[in-house]
Amino acid sequence: MISKIKYILAATLVLAAVDSSAQNSQVLYYMNLPQNHLLNPALRTTSKVYIGLPVVSGINLNVNNNFFNFSDVFVNGVVADSLVTIFHPDYDPAEFVKKIKDVNSFETEALVQLFGLGFYAGKDLYISLDINERVDANIALPGDILRLGLEGNEQFVGSKIDLSSFRGDAIYYREASLGFSKNFTSNLRMGLRAKALFGIAAASIDNRSLGITVNDDYTHKFNADLDANFSAPLTFHLSGQNSIDSVEFDDTRFDGAKNIVNYLLETQNLGFGVDIGAEYKINDRLKVSAAVTDLGYIKWKKDISNLKAKSEFVFSGVDMLDVYNGTMTFDSLGTELLDSLKNSFYLTDTKTAFTTYLPFGVTAGGSYNLTKNFSVGLLSYTKFIGSQIREALTVSANLNIRSLFSATIAYTAMNHRYDNLGFGIAFKPGWAQFYLIADRIPVTWNKIVSEGETYPLPSSWNTVHLRLGLNLVFGNKVEKKNDKPMILIKEEVTGKKKK
Amino acid sequence: MTKRAIVLISMAAMLTITGCIKETYNMDILSKKAHLSPTLAIAAVRGDISISDLKNLPNDTVVFDADNFIRLVFKQDSVLDYSIDDYSDFDNLAEFHINEVYPVSGSMVINIKDTVNFEPGDDIQIEKMGIKTGVVNYSVRSTSLVSAAFTIKLPTVLTGGTSPVAKNITVPANSTVTGSVSIDNTVVDLSKDPDMKYNRLPVEYSITPISGNFGLLDNMYVKIDIPSPNFDYAKGYFGQQTEMDQDTIDLEIEEILDHISGGFLLSNPSITISYKNSFAIPTEVDLKAIGYKKTETIPLNLNPFPLSYPSAPSEKDKSATFTVDKNNSDLPELVSMPPQKISFSSSATMNPDGNDGSRNNYIFSDSRFMGDLEIEVPLEFSINNLQFTDTTDNFLKMEDSSDSPVNTEDFEFLRIDFKAENGFPLGISLSMMLYDTLTSHNIDTVSAATLLEPADVDATGKVTQAKSCSTSIEIDRQFWSSIDIANQIIFSFKLNTTDGGTKNVKIYSDYRIDFKASLVLKPDIKFDLK
Helix, strand or coil: CHHHHHHHHHHHHHCCCCCCCCCCCCCHHHCCCHHHHHCCCCCCCCCCEEEECCCCCCEEEEEEECCCCHHHHEEECCCCCCEEECCCCCCCHHHHHCCCCCEEEEEEEEEEEEEEEEEEECCCEEEEEEEEEEEEEEEEEEHHHHHHHHHECHHHCCEEEECCCCEEEEEEEEEEEEEEEEECCCCEEEEEEEEEEEEEEEEEEEEEEEEEEECCCCCEEEEEEEEEEEECCEEEEEECCCEEEEEEECHHHHCHHHHHHHHHCCCCEEEEEEEEEEEEECCCCEEEEEEEEEEEEEEECCCEEEEEEEEEEEECCEEHHHHHHCCCCHHHHHHHHHHHHHHHEEECCCCCCEEEECCCEEEEEEEEECCCCEEEEEEEEEEEECCEEEEEEEEEEEEEECCCEEEEEEEEEECCEEEEEEEEEEECCCCEEEEEEEEEECCEEEEEEECCEEEEEECCCCEECCEEEEEEEECCCCCCCCCCCCCCCHHHHHCCCCC | CHHHHHHHHHHHHHHHHHCEEEEEEEHHHECCEEEECCEEEEEEEEEEEEHHHCCCCCCCCEEECCCCEEEEEEEEEEEEEEEHHHCHHHCCCCCEEEEEEEEEEECCCEEEEEEEECCCCCCEEEEEEEEEECEEEEEEEECCCCEEEEEEEEEEEEECCCEEEEEEEEECCCCEEEEEEECCCEEEECCCCCCCCCCEEEEEEEEEEECCCEEEEEEEEEEEEECCCEEEEEEEEECCCEEEEEEEEECCCHHHHCCEEEEEEECCCEEEEEEEECCECCEEEEEEEEEEECCEEEECCCCCEEECCCCCCCCCCEEEEEEECCCCCCHHHHHCCCCCEEEEEEEEEECCCCCCCCCCEEEECCCEEEEEEEEEEECEEEEEEEEEEEEEECCCCCCCHHHCCCCHHHEEEEEEEEEEEECCCEEEEEEEEEEECCCCEEEEEEEEEEEECCCEECCCCCEEECEEEEEEEEEEHHHHHHHCCCCEEEEEEEEEEHHHHCCCEECECCCEEEEEEEEEEEECEEEECC
16 A cells, blocks of 8 residues: 555656756755765765666756846736736836846756666765756846846946847757766765766857947947857858848758657767766764866857857948938938948858857855754855856755655855745655755745636746656665764663663 | 654745745736837937038139138129120211212313211211221212213222222213222221311312213212221210110019028128220219118119220220229128119210310220129128028828827937037027917927037137037927927027127138037837737
8 A cells, every 4th residue: 555655656756857957956965865966976875776767857947037036027006906017107117127137147957867877886986877968048138238128228328338248058968977986085085977968959159249339429339249159950041241131940850750869869069078076074073075067068060050240330320421422311321220230240151160168066065963864064056157157055954864864954045035945855765765855945925816816926036946856766875983972872881771 | 853853844844835925916907008118319410521521512603712711702704795786876887978969060170079077976076987898889970961080089088098099980971870989998087177177078079071061050969878887996086875774683582581580791792893895985884783671772882983995096905803892882781681672773984074075985896895793702791690480380290190100109208419519600599489370379399599609719700719519409298299289380590600790700611510419219119018
């Protein structure tokens, strides 16, 4: 009976099984789960063997944005008996503009685990093997561009609309990794995870300079120096002087299952990545650890298209002398401006390979065991995405009862929010280990009413992060103590039995 | 401890999962109204222009001095062209006729001396003429029964300057003989009569009977004609002939003048007539002009002036100029009215001082008076509140507001920012007023009182320093909505030179104006959310 319940639960949770993602899971780090080696290759579970099955492999979707929530876009109380958006005529857009940051990022990540395996070999060598399908996309919009769209360019008179922080990357690749971790000394454990990366499709913007200077006399100087590189079945049709006329997607490449599979199994876009980490036991209670993850790149060579935008031109209105001399008309002014903008972007004849770099992260942390099973932890994770740096600092309370039960409560300051309360729980009835982790539990919710139905929605959208899944785990490797117990039982000292 | 931790963690999980409801959003009452209203600023028009940059100026009309001062010059060649043929009094200058009867009798030679009186016209006293080509036609009719030898002699019509013209003819009895004698290249002296040293031509006849005697009642009927010979020159006194001309020019600017007020003065316009005169006759020209503008009149006040003439016979042509300007007339005031009409009258009087007896007037067969006209307007002027105002129907108002490409709701405001470094000594202001004729009220106005301020000038009127100007013309929603109410628009432009037009300013070709006009608009882009 109990077995049946276990399998029903397992089947239910399979649908929502999720594996780890590139977004560091702060809650996961100190939990006794096989996936923690993805955060620091020196970490390992106490289970002797772990299997992540393709059938139960999870799709993880993370969406992060650092500048707006539901309540920032939909507003009550502006118009009686109505809900309005920030575009409503009665809403003051300055209220929304105040919330815009200098760099507004929007990131989404998706991961599908195709296979996972971890096991101990020998005394303390832990070997892991993972194959994941990953999509990472991020875009950073300079705050100035949003202010420009909402409030216009007059506010920038005498200054520059700096768009140099504009960036965008989207890569779809497959990651096959092999990891090792081992004790090098009695206190020091180090781990390495080498990854072969197989790129499938990519779009990448390399922005060296982009901006609009609005002078005091309202003349505008546009400057651009950026490249957009694509690895995808796209064909850019040119017109005139290498300017873009149209873009065509070659969907014949996906006619039939065979073509799709061939496309997905493409190996021309190769890359390499590595995770390295270490854990140091200062004493039986105190441990520190550090890791660098997702150090890697992919060199894209197939289906390459390169776009360059390199120009600088000044728009200063119509020169009346040109109008008088007949070399310019007011009608031709708009055409000339559009042509200048259009001709700023041109397609090169080269099919130059380009390289994308994974957004790597640096982790550092420490934990202190208050008891054998209960510890408190401090964890810092710094993620580098282009020129942006994201920091997450977590304080957690962790309960790990071998591989039977794990639970963590965490408080994280990240993504400009200081109300991120996380929670994780895992339990193992039999071989299956179920886990539910949320790096950010929505403490406050909004209620959305639509067509008679009511839906809860987290009030904060900065981080939407949820993970739950199923692992198959076998055995439990208990670490031998090599020091004196903290608590001495009297009978052991006196040799007498306690009554 | 472990159990307590488990319980605490589970409770915390429950609490956090249930959470608290911060706010409720009812999507069923979501307003679909949306708008974007960014403030956009863009450079629209610019220019850094001097007059010397303008390529299409007609070189012969706009003239630049060496110091870059600008003059407008209008030239018209041969506006005056008079020749001897234009004077009817000279048409038949040397024409004369004789029709006499001379009785003849006896056998002796009869010598007759007669004098022909020329009548060239009123007061014309001709002393001498040079004949280029001409003939003397004669007709002699004899009533005698005997033939006669008839000699006609013009003793003061000299060929080659020495030989008098004479003709011997034989007149048969009771016959008429006609013929002609050439007087080409002769000089006719009409001054030999001591009693009247002009207009007198002596004629001599010698009549001799051939083969017989003349009867007592015999007569010789003599006709002599010199029909309009082509004369080379004529010397004498040609009277005080006066040619008069009158005209009125309507400049057809009445309608424009109804819209103009204020003061404008061109400082130094001039009219120069360059002429070539081969009439060696003292002539005085009296040119009168009056400008009319409504009830105001300004006469030219130009005194009569003499024309230069050649010192004939050694000098046949004389070239000279005559200028009408502020020094001898009120031309600047007349031109600057500006007049709706100008009435002209001119007269040219020969020998204005009368006949002094010298009879030294010369005219030649090719005498001409040719004059070229040049009107020069140096760009030196003063303008004091010269205002042009015009009222039009409200063309901005649409019959059907749905036809309007722009709705008042589409703009919060539209502003034109104008900045200039004005190197011209000319200031401009403008305004546009919406007017309701029903209530006789101005509804709304957009104006730029100091669109351009005139640059500073020195004592000579030359700009010393450009003037920085900055102005904004804002058209707001109230103005747009007022368009539908107003049925007329009143435009007004005002010009002023430096210091309110109290001093003359000069325009040089190196003056520059550097201007920039920018458009700042705040559209109200409305749309509906789907």
